[in-house]
Amino acid sequence: MYTLGIDIGSASSKAVILKDGTDVVASAVVQVGTGTSGPGRVLEEVFSNVDLTQEDMDYTVATGYGRFSVENADKQLSEITCHAKGIFHLVPSARTIIDIGGQDAKAIQLDNKGNILKFVMNDKCAAGTGRFLDVMSRVLEVPLDQMGKVHFQAKEWAQVSSTCTVFAESEVISQLSKGLPRESIVAGVHQSVASKACSLAYRIGVKNDVVMCGGVAQNAGVVDAIEKELQQSITVAPHPQITGALGAALMAYEELKKQNK
Amino acid sequence: MRTAKEIINEFKAIADNPRKAMDDYKKETGKGAVGIMPVYCPEEIVHAAGYLPIGMWGAQKKQISKARTYLPPFACSIMQSVMELQLEGVYDDLEAVIFSVPCDTLKCMSQKWNRPVPAIVFTHPQNRKIAKDAANVFAREEFNIVKEKLEDILDVHISNKAIKNSIAVYNENRAACREFSDVAAEYAAVVTPSDRHAVIKARWFMEKSRHTALVKELIAALKAEPAPEFKGKKIIVTGIQVEPYDVLDIFQENGFAIVADDLAQETRNFRQDVPDDDDALMALARAWNEFDGCSLATDANKPKGQMIIDAVKKYGADAVVVCMMKFCDPEEFDYPILLQEFEAAGVKNLYIEVDQESTAFEQVKTRIQTFAEIL
Numbered sequence: 001m002y003t004l005g006i007d008i009g010s011a012s013s014k015a016v017i018l019k020d021g022t023d024v025v026a027s028a029v030v031q032v033g034t035g036t037s038g039p040g041r042v043l044e045e046v047f048s049n050v051d052l053t054q055e056d057m058d059y060t061v062a063t064g065y066g067r068f069s070v071e072n073a074d075k076q077l078s079e080i081t082c083h084a085k086g087i088f089h090l091v092p093s094a095r096t097i098i099d100i101g102g103q104d105a106k107a108i109q110l111d112n113k114g115n116i117l118k119f120v121m122n123d124k125c126a127a128g129t130g131r132f133l134d135v136m137s138r139v140l141e142v143p144l145d146q147m148g149k150v151h152f153q154a155k156e157w158a159q160v161s162s163t164c165t166v167f168a169e170s171e172v173i174s175q176l177s178k179g180l181p182r183e184s185i186v187a188g189v190h191q192s193v194a195s196k197a198c199s200l201a202y203r204i205g206v207k208n209d210v211v212m213c214g215g216v217a218q219n220a221g222v223v224d225a226i227e228k229e230l231q232q233s234i235t236v237a238p239h240p241q242i243t244g245a246l247g248a249a250l251m252a253y254e255e256l257k258k259q260n261k
Numbered sequence: 262m263r264t265a266k267e268i269i270n271e272f273k274a275i276a277d278n279p280r281k282a283m284d285d286y287k288k289e290t291g292k293g294a295v296g297i298m299p300v301y302c303p304e305e306i307v308h309a310a311g312y313l314p315i316g317m318w319g320a321q322k323k324q325i326s327k328a329r330t331y332l333p334p335f336a337c338s339i340m341q342s343v344m345e346l347q348l349e350g351v352y353d354d355l356e357a358v359i360f361s362v363p364c365d366t367l368k369c370m371s372q373k374w375n376r377p378v379p380a381i382v383f384t385h386p387q388n389r390k391i392a393k394d395a396a397n398v399f400a401r402e403e404f405n406i407v408k409e410k411l412e413d414i415l416d417v418h419i420s421n422k423a424i425k426n427s428i429a430v431y432n433e434n435r436a437a438c439r440e441f442s443d444v445a446a447e448y449a450a451v452v453t454p455s456d457r458h459a460v461i462k463a464r465w466f467m468e469k470s471r472h473t474a475l476v477k478e479l480i481a482a483l484k485a486e487p488a489p490e491f492k493g494k495k496i497i498v499t500g501i502q503v504e505p506y507d508v509l510d511i512f513q514e515n516g517f518a519i520v521a522d523d524l525a526q527e528t529r530n531f532r533q534d535v536p537d538d539d540d541a542l543m544a545l546a547r548a549w550n551e552f553d554g555c556s557l558a559t560d561a562n563k564p565k566g567q568m569i570i571d572a573v574k575k576y577g578a579d580a581v582v583v584c585m586m587k588f589c590d591p592e593e594f595d596y597p598i599l600l601q602e603f604e605a606a607g608v609k610n611l612y613i614e615v616d617q618e619s620t621a622f623e624q625v626k627t628r629i630q631t632f633a634e635i636l
Contacts, residue, residue: 065623065627076630077630077634078627078630078631078634079627080627080631081631081634081635104624115635116631116635119628119631120612121624121627121628123614123624
């Protein structure tokens with residue numbers, strides 16, 4: 001029995017094929033999201049890895065901002081529900097989830113059965129999200145996938161505002177023109193993201209274990225800044241970018257079981 | 262007999278076009294309209310003068326540009342929108358505008374009013390719960406100033422008897438609105454969140470006895486058919502207002518019905534009647550000082566949370582949705598108290614932000630859908 005989870009975010013598209021609700025048989029990530037070629041390409045890619053087609057999928061759940069634009073989806077679920085499901089499957093000790101995606105950040109509190117007790121999202125603002133890091137990466141001329149490495153070269157962390165991406169951008173430009181070391185500014189940018197994400201976690205109450213997911217969790221600098229802000233270690237979910245798609249595939253399996261009863 | 266949907270459509274047409282409501286009233290009576298700024302104005306005084314009190318609640322999805330010259334970006338979206346409309350001259354055909362000033366933004370807005378239409382500003386007493394007698398005298402005097410200024414501007418005499426009559430008209434309307442809210446909860450499978458909102462919102466633009474008659478017609482039309490079973494979840498919304506309509510439609514799409522509200526634009530205006538008193542202005546003063554459950558109405562005992570929790574029990578609601586008006590600091594200051602009380606009482610709750618200017622609703626959709634999935 002195969003189920004498909006597809007997570008169409010604002011900045012990337014992800015898909016996971018699950019066999020019998022347990023085995024990940026294929027997964028794919030395309031770094032463009034809703035409204036682009038991403039959704040089509042991620043499906044092509046995930047099926048190209050295995051000898052399966054959409055017709056072989058017994059149930060498909062779509063999630064993410066682009067969830068309502070996915071054809072062939074049997075159901076649409078919110079990304080908060082799917083991330084919680086995916087994370088709890090991978091890390092059953094998770095009680096607090098920090099999910100930072102392309103254009104939003106969320107904190108989710110779980111009980112010991114994986115049920116969502118509370119959740120909060122960022123407001124309509126790119127500060128503290130992947131988009132913020134994209135902008136800063138361009139201004140700093142540090143490729144996004146190098147930001148984590150550069151972060152650990154910093155001797156001191158610069159101060160970067162966490163209230164607004166546009167203000168923070170001009171702040172970073174001004175710091176660069178003052179000659180502040182690039183690595184200090186990178187660390188400051190990460191601290192800014194961490195402060196925004198942790199403010200969400202504080203609102204729901206931080207309970208251990210804290211697990212981070214979403215594309216930004218791949219940036220070790222942000223993870224370090226969050227650990228320093230929370231003054232504790234956190235777990236980065238395995239394959240943090242696909243936990244939403246995994247959760248969607250798991251939810252698809254549960255839906256199927258419900259229907260087959 | 263008209264169907265419930267036909268009557269609801271009439272409410273929607275009125276709620277969507279206050280200008281027409283004002284023009285129609287003028288044609289019928291030869292008298293104009295007096296603008297009522299949010300919140301908690303003793304409208305009965307305007308009604309007693311024979312003029313139409315008309316609510317000034319901004320506009321949905323209005324692009325704000327000119328208002329930025331006069332307001333900081335952190336003024337609430339209702340005021341941004343009212344300022345924009347003011348600068349466009351939308352209110353210039355009103356006879357007067359009445360401002361209450363229970364928050365800093367309203368206080369500043371009342372001082373920035375700069376149109377040919379005169380503004381009447383009054384203050385609600387802050388000591389209303391700790392020195393009730395003094396607060397009653399103070400509020401009565403403030404309302405008397407409103408009355409006298411209206412008499413000057415409109416060139417009418419507003420008698421004690423006329424205000425008493427208007428209080429009776431308003432109390433009848435309040436009772437009809439309370440009944441409608443309960444019937445809408447019973448007929449949740451028929452009356453959508455948007456329908457419910459339109460019926461209640463229209464009262465801001467209609468002479469109240471007309472609104473009462475239409476509400477009674479709607480209640481009768483609804484009750485003419487048995488209530489179909491509602492299979493979704495029941496919620497109570499709290500805040501200043503829930504608009505644009507898109508937000509209400511997202512509730513509906515996710516299987517939610519609003520079975521009661523605690524909104525400054527809606528139920529808070531008709532939750533209680535104005536008491537009986539030979540002195541009509543004193544009756545209005547007493548009503549204000551007895552009023553409870555709004556962040557804009559000073560009360561150090563903060564009874565709002567418990568009032569909402571009681572409503573949850575009364576209406577068998579599954580949850581409360583806090584609809585936070587963006588940049589409404591009185592409501593935002595009260596939120597942590599509400600949250601603690603909801604959690605202590607085991608009341609499931611969701612927080613969403615309300616912004617009249619919004620044109621994109623993806624974040625609200627995600628929050629509401631998630632909430633539906635976890636309830």
